[in-house]
Amino acid sequence: MQEQYANTYESATQPLRYTDNTLAQRGDVVLYLHEEHGRVKEARMMRVWDSVYYQDGEPIGVILVDAASPKNTLPELHTFTVTDRWGDPHLYFRGKITVPQHKIPYQLFPLFRMGFYMKQWNDETQRVSVVPQPPNEPYPEPDEIYEEFFQKTVLKHAMQRNPYCLFTAGLWQRQKHYPHRALEFYRAAATLNFPAAWLELGLAYQGSDLLQRNPEKSAACFQQASSLHNPLAYYHLALCYINGRGVPQSDTFAVEYLQSAVEAGILPAFYTLAIYYRTGTFNKWRPKNSPYRAIEPVEPKHRAAFKLLKRAAEEKWEHTAECKFHLGECYRLGEGVRPDLPTAHELYKDVILTGSQLAEEVLEACYYTGNVLQLALSAEAGSAYAAYLLGRMRLYGEQGVEKNKIAGLRYLRIASESPYEFADMAGRMLQQKEDVTWTFNQL
Incomplete structure (x- = not known):
């Protein structure tokens, strides 16, 4: 039998308290x-x-x-x-x-x-x-x-250089579309070592309505916010290290900061670190022309990747569909978990329903589930990758789809004329004279 133990009595050893060590009390x-x-x-x-x-x-x-x-x-x-x-x-x-x-x-x-x-x-x-x-x-x-009372109270404390209220005043100025006024308040709060203010300055130096792009200053602000234990700053600093943006490139430091962000519950960090553990590289997060794409991959950690993806896929956020797709890949390929095709297909179907219809993960989910209609719609909407996937499905009869050489060649021709990496593979398929079957993981 369960008993309800949660109570409103004070703790003699771990009382909930503010930064000045005064206790949070009923009515504050x-x-x-x-x-x-x-x-x-x-x-x-x-x-x-x-x-x-x-x-x-x-x-x-x-x-x-x-x-x-x-x-x-x-x-x-x-x-x-x-x-x-x-x-x-x-x-x-x-x-x-x-x-x-x-x-x-x-x-x-x-x-x-x-x-x-x-x-x-x-x-x-x-x-x-x-x-x-x-x-x-x-x-x-x-x-x-009421609202006016709230604003007057905050501004009064801001005039007394309270960092919480200085930051809030900056937030309000930003919402009112006064970016330069917002910047003044953020800087004032940052001089008082308020972590959220340093984070906002770091984001502003990435290039925004507040400041011109400055990678070095952006990374320095994230460093300062991280030293004050701001969880999201850990994540953004990791991205700086991944691409050598404002700091010397280092996958090692990137992993360390991502792990800190994961411990603090930052969902993008779960996803970024999971893909690194799945593939052994951060190339998914690097531009196509980045010199760091040549870094030798490390040994994948499939079990760690699976755990991170499972956790991130349980939450509703902007990349839930992508996390579910990669989780489905773990089940399909047996990475970090026993192979389970039915579970993988259920995840793929959910990805198709909830994800952006032109996202690569959604298109690949359509491929694995044989969803010809959705791929055709995406191809007609201008997705060369959808044309590539649909073309090979039609040409070789993959994923249980009925062969149609004419349709397959038509879609592959569209894909081969695109400026993307898969265009070369589409061109090679067009030149194949024999009826051979390709597996997706070979491409």
């Missing part, structure tokens, strides 16, 4: 920097509903509700089960918005607190003590909290 009105895949997309004014912990005192996180909601508002709660070391299951809960301790330093800043005292954690004594709250503005009631 906070600035919440909402992230999507590691990048801050929105700033909100929220209220701490409460902190929740596991039965052993380890923190689950701070549950937030909208600051303007009534004080007795119950957040949307989700239950989950954790099995202890003895094999007994225990039921816990978290809120729809729950900020764990490792994200509090980057996402939460207390704007208002109730009462005259607050609790503080002492790292040396490992104890909680009660300290006076410094004088501040009166604690706002929910009906006093």
Whole structure:
């Protein structure tokens, strides 16, 4: 029988706390920097509903509700089960918005607190003590909290050089299409070592409406953000090392930073590192004319690639379809898992339904499932790769498709006239006089 152990009691050993070591308390009105895949997309004014912990005192996180909601508002709660070391299951809960301790330093800043005292954690004594709250503005009631109030509060703290609020002001200026004003706020926050600001500067130096492209400065900003443990900066710095962009090229450093990004849950890092482990090379992420494409591949790590792809394919994000395709390849080829063609085909079908219809992964999924209609539509839409795949299927009767030499040659001719790598192979097929069968992995 499961018991619900998640509670709102304080932990005596691991209390949830802000960067100044004061404890997150019920009723705190906070600035919440909402992230999507590691990048801050929105700033909100929220209220701490409460902190929740596991039965052993380890923190689950701070549950937030909208600051303007009534004080007795119950957040949307989700239950989950954790099995202890003895094999007994225990039921816990978290809120729809729950900020764990490792994200509090980057996402939460207390704007208002109730009462005259607050609790503080002492790292040396490992104890909680009660300290006076410094004088501040009166604690706002929910009906006093609206957009103008939020903006005035943030700007006031920004004038006092609070890095969270400086960054938020830059975010708002960017949303209002004032890029140069945004840049001033980002730089101010960066001088105070705010990781998200260094990340934004790094992205800006890649070439944007904020700054002209400067690979060296971009990589330096990512280096600084990485030193402050920004997870997405790990990923972007890895891409710099993959292509020698602003830093000396190094696959070794790229792998190290990708591993750090994976540990922090950055999904693009899962995908990038998985392909490297599958193929032994980062060439998928390099331009066709890159000199680094000549780097000798390393030994693939198929089991590691399979695990990364499986994890990334479970999430809904922009590259879910591509991850599912490569996961299907693992099942088809038995890479890191036992061969399982039915599972591979189910993944391919899902890729076709959810992916971009002109993406190579989608087209190859069509090839493996014998989806002639979708390939024909993509070829008519201008995809030379679809024409190549369809041409060989028709010419040789691959994947159970009925042979049609005339149609096959017509599509291969279209592919052979394209500027892509597969054009040479299409040309060789056109010159074949004998009726031979090619396997996809040979090409």
